Amino acid sequence: MSTSNNERQPTLISLFSGAGGLDIGLERAGFHTVTATDFDANCVNTLQTVKDLAIPVRGKPGLRHLDGTRLIHASAEELKASDLRPEGATSKWRPDVLAGGPPCQPFSSAGRQKGIEDPRGKLFLEFVSLAEQLKPRLILFENVRGLVTAKTPDGEPGGVLRLIRQSFEEIGYATRFKLLNAADFGSAQRRIRLFMFAARDRSLPHFPEPTHGKDAGGMLASDLKPWVSLGEFLSAQPAANPEDIVVPTGSLVDELADLAPGTGVKSRGIVEANRPSGHWGYRQDRFLADLSLPARTIRAATTPDWIRTEDGTLRRLTWRECAALQGFPREWEIQGTLAAKFRQIGNAVQADMAEKLGLMLKTSIDRNKRSSPVSAPWPAEFQKWMAYTAMEHQTNGKHRAAARELREKVG
Structure with a gap:
């Protein structure tokens, strides 16, 4: 040492x-x-x-x-x-x-x-x-x-x-x-x-x-800085490696096309005693990130959130971007298959x-x-x-x- x-x-x-x-x-x-x-x-x-x-x-x-x-x-x-x-x-x-x-x-x-x-x-x-x-x-x-x-x-x-x-x-x-x-x-x-x-x-x-x-409507305390948004973060990152980019195919194209940022495809609701219409959520593999906010929690799965790029196309966050969101230096060479990398990162x-x-x-x-x-x-x-x-x-x-x-x- x-x-x-x-x-x-x-x-x-x-x-x-x-x-x-x-x-x-x-x-x-x-x-x-x-x-x-x-x-x-x-x-x-x-x-x-x-x-x-x-x-x-x-x-x-x-x-x-x-x-x-x-x-x-x-x-x-x-x-x-x-x-x-x-x-x-x-x-x-x-x-x-x-x-x-x-x-x-x-x-x-x-x-x-x-x-x-x-x-x-x-x-x-x-x-x-x-x-x-x-x-x-x-x-x-x-x-x-x-x-x-x-x-x-x-x-x-x-x-x-x-x-x-x-x-x-x-x-x-x-x-x-x-x-x-x-x-x-x-x-x-x-x-x-x-x-x-x-x-x-x-x-x-x-x-x-x-x-x-x-920063909700200018009400942020004076001694605090505003949250760092995912959009700000990505703009400071190197361009994504083409081999790491995943784009939607098949039925996913239509499922994601009209999503507003910060929403996703709903999961099937579970009927509960105080929720007769069902207790639903967003499917984890079909969520469009809101670039004006920090990213949602990075998970240990190969299906991170989708982002809409400036030209309107959709792609998933890459494993390297997820690693950077977790604070890993760019030089940190995470080993294993793609699934193993996402698991370690998440x-x-x-x-x-x-x-x-x-x-x-x-x-x-x-x-x-x-x-x-x-x-x-x-x-x-x-x-x-x-x-x-x-x-x-x-x-x-x-x-x-x-x-x-x-x-x-x-x-």
């Missing part, structure tokens, strides 16, 4: 690293990634390729991404603390930060939402176990918004999040949770994710304050958001102030959503269970 000065870089161990979005942001904030791990071979290949390319860390002269990082291809269940420490380190060695986002599909609205009943939904327990062994000074945990109201098998909305907080508290960590929208911090993507800070023997870091906001933590979080963590480490922290109360909106979900589930739960059962029967 090379540096341009003698300042000690705080250390990071990265779990569930994926294609490295979280690591990009934390390294830009000043961290050195000691170890990065993932179970997906494509992800590890991406990280190894990036490491070999020696990509400069933006704003950090002399530093390269993943320089000196040990890469481990393994499931979290297979790992022990000794696998993650630097070579030759004793059991007393502690990382400054342990960071990661266990697989989000069990809790995501884009998945089947089996939650903790899905084996992947229990991987946070492996995260907790490794935290107990490593005793990091601070923890950064990331997941999807749906985790706020995810139910335990007994049907309690928010029960999974309460279990996660309890699990960290039992090993000595106080926690603070918040939902953050990447667009509020300068990203051209409306991506809302759940974040947790945890501390063992120092004050709990606070989350960063937004720097941007939606599952990543938005790197610019990660950098903002990393700066808050680094400030806490630099202060080096000992403390006995206590967990912060749930944000008020969490309490409201948990209560609403309980009420809504009571009204529509049977309808949804029947609809899920029918979908699974028909495949």
